[in-house]
Amino acid sequence: MPRRLVKVFARLNPRRSPEDSLALRASVLASILTAELTILAMGYYGLITTVAVPLLTAAGFYISWRRRRERNLLIKLILAVMVVAAAVIFLRELAGSLYDTRLPLIRLFLWLQVMHSFDLPARRDLKFSLVSGLILITAGAVLSISMTYIAGLALFSAAAVAALIQFQLSEDSQRVDRVVAADPWRLAAGSFLVWLMLVSVAVPVMLVMPQSTQARLTSLPVSELTKIFSDFPSEVVNPYYREGGDPFDRPPQFSADSYYGFNPYMDLRSRGRLSDDIVLKVRSDRYDFYRGIVFDVYNGKGWEMSDEEGEDIVSSSPPFELPVDTSMPRGGTSIQSFYIQADLPNIIFSGWRPVSLFFPADRIKIDKYGSLRSPYQLTDDTVYSVVTEQPLTAGSYLRRFPRAGDPAAGPEYTALPDAYGADILEIEKLTRGLTGSYDNTYDKVLAVERYLKETYPYDLEIGPQRSERDAVAYFLFEEQAGYCEHFASAMAVMLRSVGIPARVVTGYTGGSLNPFTGLWEVRQSDAHAWVEVYFGSAGWVGFDPTPGFDMPGDASRDRDNFMLSGIIDYLGGIDFGPAGRAVSAAGAWLGRGAAWLTSVPLAQLSAVATGAAALAASAGLALRRLMLRRRQSRLATAGLSRELLRDPSLKGYLRLLKRLAGIGLARRPEETLRRFARRVSLSTGSADFEELNAIIEELRYSGRPRSDGDQRRVAALSLEIDERLREGRAATGRA
Incomplete structure (x- = not known):
């Protein structure tokens, strides 16, 4: 029975013609290794996979080369068993990552590529490997969050072009009718020129392609889960700022590496410019602001949180389902995947109202403001995803709120410090003058926001506060310029002074879209403060009074732009x-x-781009055809003297040589005229060409003058053979 199975297995795996070109195998291996290393360098897989995959791939190519003439039935049997084992491991991994199947799929494909590299005897197998390399490098585009992928793509495309040329050369070398150039420098130069032509066409096309700022997200990536075995405190922990004591009784602190608004307090007396280091990369289906901390207590010098305690939420596996007030209206959902690029406080940033969180821990906290806390400080390479709801911000909708019977906000959202009574009265007087003519909350809020945007400049170069006045009054009536914290604080205090509940939020703006990666890059300097206003049963809605900033929802940010x-x-x-x-x-x-x-309308531009691409392709094909004809002409007449080439009586003979080259019977560089004539005669089944070449050879080397009889005989034989070939009555021997 085992012997019968072996026979069946042998029949299913017939011996294939081996591929002997070492250059071809090397170029395919370079392509595969480039694709593998491009993915492995992204850091998604462990050290064992990162080291083993390229080493085993190279070893497999070497073994395939050495054993290319063997049947390798044992190796194939072992590989079949390993494929089954890899499939089982993949299914097990897939069960634990149903929300992001990319990593298990690509890991499986990497190991399948490794296994396949041990069985590459024939050219067809190498073609499969090159195609799988293309699939791998394409998958890398899905995983990539940095521009280093572009380097990997460029290297892969160059190696792939070289491999394709080697494929053609290898095929030509096995055809008796082709001449194969073997100069490695010419091959390298040709490969580079082909690659350069491809890039010169691809880059302009890419630049005029529309690129949407609204990503279509189908996965929810998250780092490896960390188990938290005990409760943890809810307080915000920012290692860049000193803890303990009353922060408003000591000189204000500032660190360029962390925003001072990411603390349990925010001191409006702080000054400084944050660095431009990237701290977050976000893959999002829309431009958004990312909430971090909400402040509800204003003390005249800054803001504090009335309650840092949070509710414990436990989940053994993602996602965390967060509490949602179902009575509040919803404006749609948004998905955001965060890739942490620097050490951050234990704040889980998210959009307006998170409803599902995919976070690498089994325990988190959520405070009364809807802000999320991690059990540990966020570190570089942490990945998490959030599904958030978006607010309804249309003026026609919000003007109806708050309505009679809506739940009231807590008193802390309208409270102002008694210690600065005179300053607060001055602020109230200003606010009533701005809002007195409006009969609804929404228009009053817009009036204050518009006043701040149009009256005061945004300035990061202001000096320290020079008086003991209320910080907002100092901003409005003395400095009259400031940071985003001053604008947000001024709006919140002004609204509170006329009884409208308001609070200050700190977080990050959406950053800038990197067109190469499709991710929003958020820098330390994108830290921001804005205002949330309470509209009864419509909930808390964001407003941004800082000049140059607008809340998400601005249509200009979500349009499709050319790359x-x-x-x-x-x-x-x-x-x-x-x-x-x-x-x-x-x-x-x-x-x-x-x-x-x-x-330009997209349809018109697409038509122009398509036409230009078609024209370029046609010109390229025409140029290739012309170059091929010239090459065939050179090959056909190789070795003939200038006198013979210019002799008008030999036009028929030269035309015959070109026809022979066109059907695959070109003279090879190493062939004498006699050997060439013998090969043609064997292929055509006639000795006429040998007779013709004997006459040509005698004319070339004898030195005697040509007679009219020689010329007539050459012309007649050339015409006869040419007509026979044209009519197709002779076999050409073409492979």
């Missing part, structure tokens, strides 16, 4: 120093061009 304009916007937000400023004029010119492209 060129996105690249210009992205690079324009980076300070490259003097060198970058030196090319700002060129950037402005490109910006105008991108703006023009954006104004």
Whole structure:
């Protein structure tokens, strides 16, 4: 029985013609290793996988090369068993990551590629490997969150072009009718030129392709789960700021590496400029603000939280289902995946109202403001995802709130400090003058927001507070410029002074979209403060009074832009120093061009781009055909003297040589005329060409003058053979 199974297995695995080209195998291996290393360098897989996959792939290629002429039935049997084992492991991993199947799928594909590398005897197997490398590098685009992927893609495309050329050369080498150039430098130069042509076509097409800022998310990535075996405190922990004591009784603190609003308090006397280091990369289906901390107690110097305690939420596996007030209206949902790029406080940032959280812990806390706390400080490479609800912000809707019978906000949301009574009265007088003509909360809020945006400049260079006045009064009536914290605080205090519940929120703005990765890059300097106003049963709604900032929902941020304009916007937000400023004029010119492209209707631009691509492809094919004909002509007449080539009586013979080259019977570089004539005669089944070449050879080397009889005989034989070939009566021997 086992012997019969072996026979069946052998029949199912017939011996294939081995591929002997070492250059072909090396170029395919380079492509595969580039694709594997591009993915493994992203850090999603452990050390064992990262080291073993490329090493085993290289070992497999070597073994396949050495055993390419063997049947390798034992190796194939072992590989079949390993494939089954890999499938079982994949299904087990898949069961634990149903919300993000990308990593298990790509891990499976990596190991399948490793196994396949041990069984590559034939050219067809190498083609499969190259296709799998293409699949791997494409999968890398889904996982990538940095621009290093572009380098991997460029290297892979170059190696793949070289492999494709080697495939063609290998096929030509097995055809008796082809001449194969073996100069490695010419091959390398040719591969580079082909790659350069592909890039020169692909890059312009990419630049005019529309790119949506609204990603279509189908996965919810999260880091490896960390078990928390005991309760943890709810307090905000920011290692960059000193804890303990009354923060308002000591000089204000500031760190360029962490926002001072990410504390249980926010001191409005603090001054400083945050760094531009990237702290978050966010894959989101929309531009959004990311809430961190909510402050509800104003003391004249800054803000505090009335209650830091949070409710414990436990889940043995993602997601955490968060409490939601079902009576409040919903404006749709949004999905955000956060990739932490720097050490942060124990704040879980999210959109407006989180409803589901995929976080790498089995225990979190949520405070009364809806803000989330992690059991540990967030560290670089932490990944989590959030599903959030979006507020309804249309004015026609909010003007109806709050309604009679709506639940009232707590008294802390309208409280103001008694110690600064005179300043508060002055603020109230200003606010009533702005809002007195409106009969609904929404228009009053807009009036205050508009006043602050249009009256005071946003300025990060203001000096320290020079008086003991209330911080908001100092901003409004003395400094009259400030940070986002001053604008948000002023709006909240002004609204409170006329009885409208308001609070201050700190977090991050949406950052800038990286057109190369499709992720929003949030920098330390994107830390921000804004206001939430209570509209009864419509809930808390955000407003941003800081000049130059708008709350999410601005349609201009969510439109489809051409990638060129996105690249210009992205690079324009980076300070490259003097060198970058030196090319700002060129950037402005490109910006105008991108703006023009954006104004062109997409259908028209697509038609133009398609036509240009088709024209370029046609020109390329025509050029290739012309070059091929010239190459065949050179090959056909190789070795003939200039006198013979210019002899008008030999036109028929030269035309015959070109026809023979066209059907695959070109003269090889190492062939003499006699050997070439013998090969043609064997292929055509006639000795006429040998007779013709004997005459040519005698004319070339004898030195005697040509007679009219020689010329007539050459012309007649050339014409006869040419007609026979044209009519197809002779076999050409073409493979």
